[in-house]
Amino acid sequence: MNQFIEKALHQAGDNSAMKQIKRVAGGSINESYFVETDVQQYFIKHHADAPNRFFELEAKGLELIRETNSIAVPEVFTYSDARQNAFLVMEWVDGVPSADTDWKLGDRIAAMHQTFGEKHGFSDDTFIGTLPQSNGLFASWHEYYRDRRLAAQLRLGIDRGRITGKRRNRMELLIENLGKWVPDDAEPSYLHGDLWGGNWLSGPHGEPYVIDPSFLYGDRHFELAFTEVFGGFSSEFYRAYQERFPLSPDYEAIKPLYQLYYLLVHLNMFGESYGRSVDTILKRYVG
Structure with a gap:
């Protein structure tokens, strides 16, 4: 372990003595470490079998969010997507929530959403977890959401045997008629893309930080809908x-149509425990 961390720190330009290395929680995908040297405290993620460009795209998403000057993100020092040795080296962010942290989070996310791209989607294909997401840039939000999000999950669900029978019929009917509900003219906001309760944290002075983006430009209501799927956001967040x-x-x-995408992702990744939620939404819109 020390050799891998030494290499990551060397690439980050820190050749000072290591004072502490500790394995920490960091999700189910990566190994994560707190590392302290004479110079800096770091959060280092390691993935022995990361997909191509996995950490590059995470770093790119964080930088795009940083450029909005809206909400804090950890500084990225370096990354590598080398086969069997992929890593991401970031600053260690540590803090205790203050009385207004939730309010700040809602306000800062809204400010991020008030920054706009020229088109919907993204120039690079990305990941949600380790599941690939095909992107591209679209003038129409409806077309992007239909073709690159819902239709892509439908194809994957068919391939994995998760979307069959009535569920498949309803999905195909919903996609065919999606323009009845999803607008063409939504503004392409900067979106985090994977904004659930585990992807934000409190930093110094209770300042909220977001982490682990799956960046895209799109309808901000898509992002807000996902915050309501698994919780982790207070009433103060929504008021702000x-x-x-x-x-x-x-x-x-x-809202349920936008939540459908993330439920399909979880259905395709984790199985039938998410099937009932998917079916409930499909029945709501296409009977």
Whole structure:
């Protein structure tokens, strides 16, 4: 372990003595470590079998979010996607939530969403977890969401035997009629892309940070809908968001359609425990 960490630190330009190395929680995908040297405290992620460009794209997403000057992200010192030795070296972020951390989080996310790209999607194919996401840039949000998100998960679900029978029929009907509900003219906000409760944390002075993005440009309501799937966001978060950037009156009507994508991802990754939630949404829209 020390040899791998020494190599990562050397690439980051830190050749000082290591004072402490500790394995820490960092999700189910990567090995994660707290490392302290004479110079800096680091968070280092390691993946022995990372897909091509896995950490490059994470670093790129963090930098794009940083450029909005809206919400804090960890500084990335270096990364490698070398086969059997992929790693990402970032600053260690540590803090205790303050009384207004949740409010700040909602306000900062809304500010990020007030930064816009020219088109929907992304120039690079990305990942959600380790599941590939095909992207591309689209003038139409409806077309991007239909073709690169829902239709892609439908094909994967068919291949894996997770979407069959009535579920497949309903999915195909929903995709065919998606334009009834999903707008063409949504503004392409900067989106984190994987904003669940485990992908933000409190830093110094209670300042919220976001981590582990799966970046794209798209309808901000898509991002907000996902925050409600697994929880982790308080009422203060939503009040602050609404105060800075009020949601569309149509949000509640479209929210399940946006949650559907993430539930399909979990269905295809983890299995039938997510099937009932998928079926409930499909029945709501296509009967």
